[in-house]
Amino acid sequence: MENVDLTLLHPLLEKFSPEGRTALLPALHEVQDLYGYVPEQAAVEISKSLQVPLADIHGVLEFYSLLYNAPVAKTVVHVCTDPVCAMAGADSLFKVMNRKLELHELEGEDAPAITLEKAPCLGLCEHAPALMVRDKPVAPASPSTWEDIVTGKTYHANPIIAGDISVLTAGCQRGKPSKLADYLKVDGYSALQKALQISPEAVIAEVKASGLVGRGGAAFPTGLKWEGAAGAAGSPKYLVCNADEAEPGTFKDRIMMETMPHRVLEGIIIAAYAIGAPKGYMYIRGEYTIPYRTMSQAIEEARQAGYLGENILGSSFTFDLELRRGAGAYICGEETALFESIEGKRGFPRAKPPFPTTSGLFGKPTVINNVETLCNVPIILNGGAANYRKIGTEKSPGPKLFCMSGDVKRPGLYEVPFGVTFRHLLEDLAGGVRSGKQMRAALFGGAAGAFAAEEDLDVRLTFEDLRSAGLPLGSGVITVFDETRNMLDICLRLARFFAEESCGKCYPCQIGTQRQYEILQRVVRGDPLRDDFQRLQDLGQTMTDASLCGLGQTASLAISSAMRLWPELFQPKLWY
Amino acid sequence: MTDKITLTIDEQTVAVAPGTTILKAAGQIGIEIPTICFHDYCTSYGVCRICVVEVEGSRTLVPACIGKASEGMKVHTRTKRVETSRRTILEMLASSVDLSEAPGIQEYMTDYQANTQRFPEARERKPSVLDDNSLFIRDYAKCILCWRCVQVCADDAQYAYAINFSKRGYETQIGTFFEKSLPATTCVFCGQCIGVCPTNALKPKREYLLQNGLSEDEIMKLTRSQRKRRTRRQISSAEQSEEE
Ligand SMILES: Cc1cc2nc3c(=O)[nH]c(=O)nc-3n(C[C@H](O)[C@H](O)[C@H](O)COP(=O)(O)O)c2cc1C
Ligand code: SF4
Ligand code: SF4
Ligand code: FES
Numbered sequence: 001m002e003n004v005d006l007t008l009l010h011p012l013l014e015k016f017s018p019e020g021r022t023a024l025l026p027a028l029h030e031v032q033d034l035y036g037y038v039p040e041q042a043a044v045e046i047s048k049s050l051q052v053p054l055a056d057i058h059g060v061l062e063f064y065s066l067l068y069n070a071p072v073a074k075t076v077v078h079v080c081t082d083p084v085c086a087m088a089g090a091d092s093l094f095k096v097m098n099r100k101l102e103l104h105e106l107e108g109e110d111a112p113a114i115t116l117e118k119a120p121c122l123g124l125c126e127h128a129p130a131l132m133v134r135d136k137p138v139a140p141a142s143p144s145t146w147e148d149i150v151t152g153k154t155y156h157a158n159p160i161i162a163g164d165i166s167v168l169t170a171g172c173q174r175g176k177p178s179k180l181a182d183y184l185k186v187d188g189y190s191a192l193q194k195a196l197q198i199s200p201e202a203v204i205a206e207v208k209a210s211g212l213v214g215r216g217g218a219a220f221p222t223g224l225k226w227e228g229a230a231g232a233a234g235s236p237k238y239l240v241c242n243a244d245e246a247e248p249g250t251f252k253d254r255i256m257m258e259t260m261p262h263r264v265l266e267g268i269i270i271a272a273y274a275i276g277a278p279k280g281y282m283y284i285r286g287e288y289t290i291p292y293r294t295m296s297q298a299i300e301e302a303r304q305a306g307y308l309g310e311n312i313l314g315s316s317f318t319f320d321l322e323l324r325r326g327a328g329a330y331i332c333g334e335e336t337a338l339f340e341s342i343e344g345k346r347g348f349p350r351a352k353p354p355f356p357t358t359s360g361l362f363g364k365p366t367v368i369n370n371v372e373t374l375c376n377v378p379i380i381l382n383g384g385a386a387n388y389r390k391i392g393t394e395k396s397p398g399p400k401l402f403c404m405s406g407d408v409k410r411p412g413l414y415e416v417p418f419g420v421t422f423r424h425l426l427e428d429l430a431g432g433v434r435s436g437k438q439m440r441a442a443l444f445g446g447a448a449g450a451f452a453a454e455e456d457l458d459v460r461l462t463f464e465d466l467r468s469a470g471l472p473l474g475s476g477v478i479t480v481f482d483e484t485r486n487m488l489d490i491c492l493r494l495a496r497f498f499a500e501e502s503c504g505k506c507y508p509c510q511i512g513t514q515r516q517y518e519i520l521q522r523v524v525r526g527d528p529l530r531d532d533f534q535r536l537q538d539l540g541q542t543m544t545d546a547s548l549c550g551l552g553q554t555a556s557l558a559i560s561s562a563m564r565l566w567p568e569l570f571q572p573k574l575w576y
Numbered sequence: 577m578t579d580k581i582t583l584t585i586d587e588q589t590v591a592v593a594p595g596t597t598i599l600k601a602a603g604q605i606g607i608e609i610p611t612i613c614f615h616d617y618c619t620s621y622g623v624c625r626i627c628v629v630e631v632e633g634s635r636t637l638v639p640a641c642i643g644k645a646s647e648g649m650k651v652h653t654r655t656k657r658v659e660t661s662r663r664t665i666l667e668m669l670a671s672s673v674d675l676s677e678a679p680g681i682q683e684y685m686t687d688y689q690a691n692t693q694r695f696p697e698a699r700e701r702k703p704s705v706l707d708d709n710s711l712f713i714r715d716y717a718k719c720i721l722c723w724r725c726v727q728v729c730a731d732d733a734q735y736a737y738a739i740n741f742s743k744r745g746y747e748t749q750i751g752t753f754f755e756k757s758l759p760a761t762t763c764v765f766c767g768q769c770i771g772v773c774p775t776n777a778l779k780p781k782r783e784y785l786l787q788n789g790l791s792e793d794e795i796m797k798l799t800r801s802q803r804k805r806r807t808r809r810q811i812s813s814a815e816q817s818e819e820e
Contacts, residue, residue, distance in 0.1 A: 043753075054753035055740035056737060056740050057753070059742070062744070329744075346744070351621065499746065500745065504721070504741075504743075504748035505621070505623055506622070507624050507668065508665060510745060510748065511668035511669070514698075514699070515671065515698060518695075529697075535695070538664050542660060545628070545636055545661050546625040546661040546665065547636075
């Protein structure tokens with residue numbers, strides 16, 4: 001067994017010990033920060049201190065891709081190879097870096113201590129191709145970035161934040177986190193003051209009247225969710241903010257947390273007040289180290305100023321928020337898997353019912369909302385539901401953030417009222433397809449979404465219009481592909497993403513995502529088997545119908561839509 | 577709780593106590609629904625999905641082993657949709673692991689006309705046999721990840737917590753802390769996991785050796801010396817011998 005110095009570990013574990021198993025991920029993170037990985041002896045100590053069986057710790061370590069149970073090089077470089085970064089040359093970037101690393105190793109002596117890994121979407125799509133170097137984003141990267149990595153330099157471009165309106169993004173400045181003082185200048189925390197002056201029921205009524213629905217993908221009415229948890233038996237209640245954003249192509253929550261952390265926070269506090277939750281958690285994906293930092297700073301500021309903690313703004317309402325880091329698992333964005341992760345377990349989704357509003361985190365009534373959803377809350381309370389409804393359409397009220405990436409001139413975050421057309425978003429805002437080319441397709445909703453084609457350009461971006469066009473809105477992510485793109489290669493990458501991110505709990509998805517990936521490999525090679533089309537269809541239907549959670553249920557949607565749009569790609573001519 | 581719930585399953589009406597699963601409700605009127613991961617003595621997590629049924633008004637199929645009956649519910653247990661999912665799940669299983677000693681699943685394969693060769697060129701899960709103790713072997717090339725062994729080892733029965741999962745997704749396997757041999761874990765050799773394993777992935781050592789052509793005498797000798805070794809090891813430090 002390796003020899004590790006455990007003396008550093010004990011003060012750390014003493015802090016976590018009273019919390020028990022829920023502190024497992026935070027403890028593993030800190031241990032890894034200390035040693036660069038989680039040594040076996042340290043895992044034994046964690047087991048004793050948190051009272052978690054050894055085998056369970058092993059299970060957790062093995063589940064999360066950012067946790068290591070064996071030594072890795074001091075600098076781990078993650079190279080995103082999902083569609084957007086792939087189109088920006090991520091594969092050749094990876095190859096070049098790999099060759100440079102091998103050369104260094106051949107030369108011996110001065111070999112830099114670097115581990116190179118391919119990674120799923122890092123949420124930096126507007127600056128593709130993206131890398132993460134020792135937990136820090138480097139984007140856009142180029143072959144010459146290698147020298148910067150070796151010398152320890154990192155940088156990351158500032159995002160484009162634009163659009164027709166500036167409601168959610170009001171006050172957002174590129175590349176600069178707003179401080180409390182900045183936020184106060186744009187009416188910051190006035191909505192919280194208003195909320196505390198009315199009853200929780202009145203807050204819920206206002207949110208219901210606004211017609212706000214969840215922006216995390218499922219579009220569930222927010223007010224109804226809050227009402228469910230407020231009325232449910234059991235205490236304490238919990239408010240959870242889902243900041244696990246890992247849908248390929250999505251980066252809106254990251255930008256909100258980086259530039260407007262207090263708006264997110266204000267939404268969280270109001271939601272907690274509405275449902276009567278004394279404690280909340282915010283679960284930020286492990287790769288998002290900068291948002292984690294801006295959010296912790298904002299929480300500290302808010303606590304100092306009396307917006308968080310005991311008797312908030314002199315009222316009888318007490319609430320505190322704990323930040324949690326994910327550890328490399330897309331599935332932990334699924335609400336029940338996220339609860340399991342906070343509870344210190346593998347991120348296995350739970351069967352529903354029961355729903356979170358009656359039995360969520362620690363089995364208690366819980367509201368879980370997406371970052372963007374919660375950003376709408378202060379706006380609704382400030383201006384009133386009626387004013388809020390003036391934005392957007394009757395059935396899809398409010399502002400919406402869209403993440404535009406891929407082959408567009410100006411990839412970035414665009415805020416628009418619901419109801420503008422896709423064409424407007426693409427041509428007027430994002431500058432149209434890059435290099436004067438035509439659009440071949442656009443992926444709506446990320447990996448879990450579906451492809452749109454030319455004829456969908458005039459679809460209005462609302463829940464109702466997209467539904468009738470058979471397209472998902474998802475979390476508001478649109479990835480554009482120009483006419484030269486190899487759509488099969490894109491499908492293959494989506495299939496690989498799901499095969500790597502399936503948690504493995506239920507058979508249809510555990511095996512189905514792997515088989516789907518294998519079949520697509522054949523198709524891309526140009527030698528599919530005769531029945532592969534039918535095989536893909538049966539797999540897709542089975543995953544959609546019989547999987548336990550949303551991951552498996554959507555894992556074949558983009559590919560099925562591609563098969564509908566371009567059947568000839570999947571079946572070589574001879575078989576027609 | 578005397579109020580009964582009335583539902584229909586395949587057009588037959590049945591009244592059950594609140595909280596009854598669709599699986600049990602169907603059983604009451606003699607309708608059989610296939611199950612793989614379900615076990616009367618284990619908590620149901622609904623992992624295999626072979627028991628899915630169509631419930632009117634539900635977007636997806638519903639697993640009968642955990643789905644609860646509700647008033648007025650209309651359930652269909654053998655529609656085309658249901659059959660496609662069940663057949664495909666069986667075909668996927670057959671493409672992944674060795675089901676030669678899982679007669680129950682083989683019967684379903686016949687019943688649903690599942691083609692064992694449906695997924696050619698598929699990567700199988702084929703780890704080698706783990707033979708690290710005198711009670712049983714672990715042949716995870718036969719493991720269908722039904723979770724039962726992990727459950728009985730933990731809160732469903734033994735509270736020994738010797739095994740859990742390694743990796744995730746298709747790569748998932750049942751594993752121990754840092755993949756140690758079973759004697760080096762908290763395993764108490766109660767054998768409960770062997771009892772609930774549906775595929776013979778967990779198999780008594782004797783049966784395994786017999787299958788491999790050893791005679792009774794040879795087996796006696798082998799297991800006796802193994803048992804001795806273990807005792808010696810326990811006397812010396814358990815820690816050291818882990819790494820042998
Ligand atoms: C595989 C999977 C991944 C998900 N990832 C996220 C995510 O990263 N962020 C998010 O807000 N919701 C995600 N969701 C949706 C959540 O389960 C949940 O519906 C959402 O957080 C509810 O918040 P909302 O009502 O405000 O949208 C995901 C769902 C699935 C099935
Ligand atoms: S659908 Fe996939 S991700 Fe969801 S529980 Fe099943 S295996 Fe896990
Ligand atoms: S070893 Fe047997 S009991 Fe355990 S998960 Fe595998 S098949 Fe199920
Ligand atoms: S028997 Fe119901 S999911 Fe396995």
